Amino acid sequence: MTETPVMAPMVDRLVDGLTASIVERGYRDTTVADIVRHARTSKRTFYEHFAGKEQCLIELLRRNNSDLIDGIRAAVDPDDEWQVQIRSAVGAYVAHIRARPAITLCWIREAPALGVVARPLNRQVMGDLTDLLVTVTQNPGFRRAGLTPVSPPLALILLGGLRELTAFIVEEGRDVEDITEPAVAAATALVTPQAGSQESHRPFTS
Incomplete structure (x- = not known):
């Protein structure tokens, strides 16, 4: 179940301040002073809302990942042919990455390095994306083609x-469009397993 994100005008400003600083100098070189400078507020105000920049990053990434999932969901028409749905989903993913590459790298590289404090976020986003992928492959366009919904373990892979x-x-520093064709090919192969494969019917337990 997705946690409810922190919502407050000042929190929005602080998260935006962290975003600006990450784009400007990267997360590791960002300090609380950088965040409040971009947010036009004080360190005292920052610490009223967050224990440190790690917690602010977690909130930023929670919002970023929610936007990613919402964007993919909105881009996919369940009644389209399954190949079109795959391209629509990948296209939405690539568009999201293109709009915020620095934040994407924080999600992939920096969040896991935070350790235990970020573990709920990491599990949540991968769980939400897995659920989304499973749901998409249950859409009418896939059912018409006689395709079995992808299993959670394969979706996670x-x-x-x-x-x-x-x-x-x-x-x-390559064009993020380079993601498209490999991602489409991998997703297509995933939903069209070889005859006799039973993997898609196996349950997944974490």
């Missing part, structure tokens, strides 16, 4: 690979 590919392309 696809998402893990996609995250790493995304980080590689962004870190290399």
Whole structure:
């Protein structure tokens, strides 16, 4: 179940301040002083809302990941042919990454490095994305083609690979459009398993 994000005007400003600083100098070099400078407020106000920049990053990434999921969901028409749905989902993912590459790298590289404090966020986003992928493959366009919905374990494998590919392309400074064709090919292969495969019917337990 998705946690309710922190909502307050000052929190919005602080999160926006962190976003600006990450774009300007990266997360690791960002200080609380940088955040409040961009947010045009004080350190005292910052610490009234967050224990430190790690908690502010977690809130930023929670919102970012919610936007990502909402964007993919909005882009996919359940009645489209299944191939079109895959391209629509990948297109929405790529558009999201293109709009915020620095934040994407924080999600992939920095959040896991935070350790236990970020573990709920990491589990939540991967769980939400897995659920979304499973749900999409249950849509009418997939059912008409006689395709079995992807299993959660296979969805997780696809998402893990996609995250790493995304980080590689962004870190290399390449066009994020380079994500599209490999992602479409992997998703297509995932929903059209070889005859006799039983993997899609196996339950997943975390």
